[in-house]
Amino acid sequence: MEPHRIVIVGGGFGGLKTAFELAKRRARIKDCSVTLVDQNDAHLYTPLLYEVASGELELSGKACADEIERGVSVRFDAYANVAAKKNVRFVRGAVLGMEQESRTVLLSDGKRLPYDDLVIAVGAETATYGIPGVLEHAIPLKTLRDGFRVRDRIHASLKTYARETSRQISFVVVGGGATGVEFVAELANYFQRLVAKGTVRPGHFHVTIVESGPEILPSFSSRIREKAKQRLVSLGVKALAGVSLKEVRFESVSLCKTDGSVYDEPADVTVWTAGMKSHAFVREWGLPVDEHGFIKIDRAFAVEGMRGVYALGDCASFLHPKTNVRVPALAQAAVREAGIVAENIVRHLERKAPTLWNPPERWTMILPVGGKYAIADLGVMRLYGRIGYLVLKAVDLMYFLSVLAPRSAWKLWRTGSSVYAKND
Numbered sequence: 001m002e003p004h005r006i007v008i009v010g011g012g013f014g015g016l017k018t019a020f021e022l023a024k025r026r027a028r029i030k031d032c033s034v035t036l037v038d039q040n041d042a043h044l045y046t047p048l049l050y051e052v053a054s055g056e057l058e059l060s061g062k063a064c065a066d067e068i069e070r071g072v073s074v075r076f077d078a079y080a081n082v083a084a085k086k087n088v089r090f091v092r093g094a095v096l097g098m099e100q101e102s103r104t105v106l107l108s109d110g111k112r113l114p115y116d117d118l119v120i121a122v123g124a125e126t127a128t129y130g131i132p133g134v135l136e137h138a139i140p141l142k143t144l145r146d147g148f149r150v151r152d153r154i155h156a157s158l159k160t161y162a163r164e165t166s167r168q169i170s171f172v173v174v175g176g177g178a179t180g181v182e183f184v185a186e187l188a189n190y191f192q193r194l195v196a197k198g199t200v201r202p203g204h205f206h207v208t209i210v211e212s213g214p215e216i217l218p219s220f221s222s223r224i225r226e227k228a229k230q231r232l233v234s235l236g237v238k239a240l241a242g243v244s245l246k247e248v249r250f251e252s253v254s255l256c257k258t259d260g261s262v263y264d265e266p267a268d269v270t271v272w273t274a275g276m277k278s279h280a281f282v283r284e285w286g287l288p289v290d291e292h293g294f295i296k297i298d299r300a301f302a303v304e305g306m307r308g309v310y311a312l313g314d315c316a317s318f319l320h321p322k323t324n325v326r327v328p329a330l331a332q333a334a335v336r337e338a339g340i341v342a343e344n345i346v347r348h349l350e351r352k353a354p355t356l357w358n359p360p361e362r363w364t365m366i367l368p369v370g371g372k373y374a375i376a377d378l379g380v381m382r383l384y385g386r387i388g389y390l391v392l393k394a395v396d397l398m399y400f401l402s403v404l405a406p407r408s409a410w411k412l413w414r415t416g417s418s419v420y421a422k423n424d
Contacts, residue, residue, distance in 0.1 A: 003032050003033045004349065005032070006116065006345060007037065007113050007119070008118075008119040008121060009037050009121065010038060010123060012044070012046075012121060012123050014335070017335050017402070018341050022342045023088055025346045026087065033089070034089070035088075035091055036089070039093065040092070043073060047331060049142075049146075049147045050179065051416070052151065053141060053146075053147045053148075053154075055422075069144065071419045074408075076090040076092070077090070078404075078408065093107040093109055097284065097285050098118065100306065103118075116308060117309075118308060119310045119341060120303070120316075122279055124279065127277035129274075131246070134248050138174065138248045138270040138271065150269065168205070168266065169204060169268055170267050171187060171267065172253050172265055172270045173207075173210070174248075174270065174273065176211025176213070176215075177217065180209055181209065181216060181217060181228060185231065185235055185237065187207055188232070189235055189370035191207065206238065208239075208265060208267075209239050210240045210244075211242075211243070212245070220377070223382070224377050224382070228367060228369055231369040243256065278293030278295075282295060290317045294315060294316060295311040302344070302354070312338060313334040314334070318357070318359070333363070336359070366391060374391070374392045375388050376388040376392065
């Protein structure tokens with residue numbers, strides 16, 4: 001008898017965690033195989049992507065880049081020994097589509113992966129909202145390549161400044177959510193250090209974050225927002241809320257105030273962290289989607305109208321049963337969802353009713369705000385500064401331990417902590 005075949009498309013937080021959650025339930029599934037497919041060769045820990053973009057900016061070269069990368073990503077083949085024991089295998093490839101009748105995933109190299117259960121965890125992509133110049137002149141902060149592109153541009157600006165010390169250095173980040181705030185804070189903290197060392201003259205660097213909504217960090221509580229804003233001010237960041245982006249040009253952006261007046265802001269580097277959208281291929285695969293293009297699922301993460309197909313993470317539309325609002329695109333949400341998906345695949349094989357997810361109404365939020373300073377909103381308490389930063393590092397380590405062997409997890413965490421601390 002052939003093993004029950006489970007194919008997972010996407011090796012981000014939701015996909016990778018689903019594979020290992022299924023592995024935990026091996027005794028209940030018995031004869032099964034789990035195949036994880038991703039077009040990349042490594043799992044990226046995106047909460048540390050801002051560190052890649054701002055890491056060791058005074059240095060260059062492949063050795064430096066490799067050191068930065070080792071602290072934020074793990075090649076899928078590094079999981080091989082652990083995964084093989086749990087009957088999980090990794091396949092690198094781009095998915096072209098799926099055949100529902102034959103229950104097969106099609107890869108771009110011609111390979112076909114038959115499945116009995118399919119899990120879609122492909123994430124989302126950057127949304128530019130059709131604003132002129134964003135694609136040409138702004139850099140998103142979504143992938144490892146994006147992080148290095150931002151870092152290279154900042155490094156180039158520093159080299160130019162070293163030759164022309166009379167010039168100003170200006171950076172603009174568009175998008176006042178957590179990713180944007182984390183990055184501007186780390187960047188401003190780094191430049192404060194350069195000023196203290198005498199590398200950059202006081203008043204010669206400018207870091208601006210732009211948010212079209214009325215507040216930066218709109219998903220955070222007002223108390224956390226105020227604390228974060230105070231920290232940004234202390235680092236010299238100019239935070240502009242209620243200001244929309246009209247156009248991105250080479251070395252400048254055009255901004256519009258609430259009164260309709262338009263003005264230009266200099267920008268040696270423009271970083272885009274303003275939003276996300278569903279992948280167009282999700283609809284092309286024949287999956288049911290909502291008005292925004294996200295996959296329709298029920299509270300058990302089963303895709304509507306499709307037998308044995310599940311979806312989770314940023315690509316799926318899970319509406320909170322109490323608020324009817326889409327669950328936020330958070331790594332911690334995807335990790336929790338993975339446990340429910342794995343459990344429901346097993347329960348289906350056991351001929352049991354599925355588990356329905358009741359997501360929390362409030363999420364634990366930890367926001368690094370430059371250097372060894374973080375704000376941790378744990379619900380029952382809030383922690384600020386160095387102690388918040390220690391909680392952040394503990395959370396990072398806990399995640400690595402959940403998907404890696406203890407020794408490998410410790411090595412990854414220690415490497416990242418050591419490399420990224422050099423900017424602090």
